[in-house]
Amino acid sequence: MGRRRRRQIIRKPKPKIPEFFICPVCxxxxxxxxxxxxxxxxxxxxxxxxxxxxxxxxxRYEPVDAYAKVVDKVSGQ
Ligand SMILES: [Zn+2]
Incomplete structure (x- = not known):
């Protein structure tokens, strides 16, 4: 039987968390x-x-810490 098998390549999603935060302005x-x-x-x-x-x-700051700083800055104005 000439049946071809395709090897399936399973791609794992990269364990990267999208660093999008909620904007304190809009x-x-x-x-x-x-x-x-x-x-x-x-x-x-x-x-x-x-x-x-x-x-x-x-x-040691994480992006979320920087984000929190900006939220403070924006909401304090
Ligand atoms: Zn915005």
Missing amino acids: GRQGVMVTMDKKKQKAYVKCAYCDLEEEVSIKP
Whole structure:
């Protein structure tokens, strides 16, 4: 029997958590945090509105910590 078997390649999804947070300005899930650990800065940007903040971070900060800082900053104004 000339039946060909195709090998199935199962792709595992990368265990990367999408780092989109809820924007404190427009309320949409479009906030991306870019961490620059060398400069100890995090850049927080919203894909939907003009939110763009730069915060200083500590070496052990996670993106969520930088995000929390921006939320404080924005809501405190
Ligand atoms: Zn926004």
